[in-house]
Amino acid sequence: MTIERELETIDVSFNVGPQHPATHGVFRMVLTVDGEVVVELEPVIGYLHRGAEKLSENCDYRQAIGFQDRTEYLSQFNAELCYVIAVEKLMGLEVPERAEYIRVILTELNRIASHLMFMGAFSADLGVFGTLFMYAFRERERMQDLFEEISGDRMMYSYFRVGGLAWDVPEDFVERTRWVVQQVRQGIADIDGLLTKNEVLLARTRGIGVMNAEQSIDWGFSGPMLRAAGVRHDLRRAEPYSIYDRLEFDIPVGENGDVYDRYIVRLEEMRQSVRIVEQCLDQMPKDGPIVAPGLKRVLRPPAGEVYMRTENPRGEYGIYLVSKGTDKPYRLKIRSPSFCHLAALRNMVVGHYVADAVIILGSVDIVLCEVDR
Amino acid sequence: MLGLFRALSTTLSAVLRKPVTVQYPAVHKELPHRTRGFPVLLWDFEVDEPFCTGCQVCARYCPTECMSVTMKDNPKHAEGKSKRRKIVDRFYIDYARCMRCNICVEVCNFDAIVLNNSWSGHEVSRYDRRDLVYDREDLLAESKEGSLTNPFREPLGMAHSGWSPKPRGEKAEEEEPSGE
């Protein structure tokens, strides 16, 4: 005769955040845990809301470029590019060739820098003591030094302008960039060697946080999260902007949509970005104008609205711009990829262990400022 | 197993490379020419007064509204020593708000303000936030003592989106606008 005793268990509910030991920003998850398994997750955002969209309504089109930097603070050039292309579309401007090439070079270098930051934070979540973080940041520092030589600042560049660039790049730009790219290759090789075939990483990240292709499209994923699930969709190929239609690059695609695939996709994207940068350096015109001709000192785009989207390192970054013909935008709405990815966090985490919740959050690669704006 | 050995060999190979960090307060890296520190005003040594006339264009275009400027009649103009009719009376910049976006430099008609590209433009630490509000004399100090040797001025016309003012006689240091 067996006596079955039911053990009364309570689900424990606790906070992860807003102060994180990992480096994702002020984000709070309220986890409800049954033993080790996460039963419920509630993300709480808004800790970093600074009113960027409303502030942009008080600024003219040149001042708002600074706010774009600060919204997407890890891939600043990508955000600036989206914004200036949006305004140029509204005004019907034609950007000179040299400016386009320089823009794409800087944008792709910034993509590499952003993915390096992801590698660092991801490995810090995993528990690699800090080694990969240092390797990634060594390469990031080289790029930040290059950006400082070009634009003046290491992070908040404010370098793109409507119609082109603020000022020309220094004379040694091509050699410097080639040298940086060569160093970055070594950094990517380091990261690859340290993590890709690592059995501990495979054990920790295979099959964790799975979102298959159908679910990813349903939840509105984009960027590396979508490509990790197997959907071959890249805005640089689907709706080419700037000069991407002249460049050859592959689109890395994962299989399962788990955390390991997201890591592999971002690693491969870094390699493809290196390829793009080298092609641009070869194809770039040696000199030429860097600003579209005939611009007034104060920009007044014609009344109208435009939605421009670009492929950010995090996904599809969109700017919806409404202009009433004045020198300040009437409405500047930012569509941020991290916001949409966080909506699906609950689906990805529930059913896994608590230690996995941290890794899944790390694999989404959020930038809190674009979630909260 | 092989993946673990690969990871270990990667870290071992890193030991054989030189460390990339430097001891910062003892060693300062060389700042590039275009680096954007905090804004400072320039002193016109020929006429012995600031370049700034207090026209408030920079204060109007500042995205964070960190500057306040007032102008007054230039006593030197009345004496005939200077061509500037007005001169800056009071000029406050709140460094705590400034985001070093370079717009004030781009819009200034008199090339009077520039971002400090030396280490003193970066190492501005104070214990009290109110000490970060610099007034006219603090802003002129760097230029007056002659340590601002090579400020970065983009060739006029680029950042102005193709627009350039008519070149004036005394501002001979402008490069010709190579806009288009």
Added chain:
Amino acid sequence: MIADNPWIDAVVRTLLVVMLVIVVALILIWVERKVAGRIQMRLGPMVVGPYGLLQSVADAIKLLTKEDLRPASADRWVFELAPFVAFVPSLLTLMSLPFTAHLFVRNLELGLFYIVAVSGLSIVGLLMAGWGSANKYALLGAVRAAAQLISYEIPLVMAILAVAMVSGTLNLVEIVEGQGRVPYIVWQPLGFVIFIIATLAELYRNPFDIPTAESEIVGGPFIEYSGIRWSMFFFAEYVNVFMLSVLGSLVFLGGWNWPLGNEVGWPLQLVLIFAKTSAMLLVFMWLRVSLPRLRIDQLMSFCWQVLLPFSFLGIIINGLVLVYEWPDVLLGLFSGVAALIAGWAVYRGSRRAAPAQPWSSVPARGTN
């Protein structure tokens, strides 16, 4: 013999060993930070003292001058005694650890057995820390830490037992004496690998440091401790690292005996054993900085499903070769083959595609 009276002799030797180990622990902290820095291509501590040598001293002074907090609802005696119960066994194990044939406190006939038994006492200290903190996360962390420690004791003991079978004695000096020609790592490569992995798990070092370094339970059972109490846990860890490294170099790497033999004077033997200990310490630090950490269930399943069967296999191999008096070289051969099989099993296990997740379809939440 330092003094004729055995009691005074014992006290003096004990004091010498304890002081040596405290100094070694301080130096080890500095070495760890420098090695970690070098692997990460940075400089490590440089400011305090030349090349940062006085950094440990500065840390010790900081820890000593911190406020000694105790949570109000903590069980007072359990909370305050826990650091001692964790620290003292580490020092006790040093009592029978020989550094050369004549430099030890007391060489016991059951030296190996004594060391393994006493070092297990620190588990109680950890549990006391977790319970006495009156903090549910500390208790969670302490229970996990205790589970990890107890599980990994078994492969550690089995690996050392295999060496005891080969040498025929538990007396540490005689084990080292028996390695005159060939160190035991050649006869027991499987045992050595298991020893290294189990040691990492015993010491809570990466990749097995989840009880003490997880992002939800930052610090594990040591959350509520600060200042000198925390520094006692910290010292206990470093003393354990040192002790297990010395044990490994005595038992597997040939101690002071190989390759120079017993005839050279004790200074050179001391240098030799410290060199081997340093080699093992560097390997531990290198592993710490390079590998991600395992989740607790992966850790436990690795122990029970991989390490334990293979450690038993090692003992069976030893038994067969020794009882049937096959040539010694077969020991090394079988053990090496078993080590390779273990590595291959781990390789295959991690590459296997993850099973389909039963939780992939999460029901949508109803109204908020």
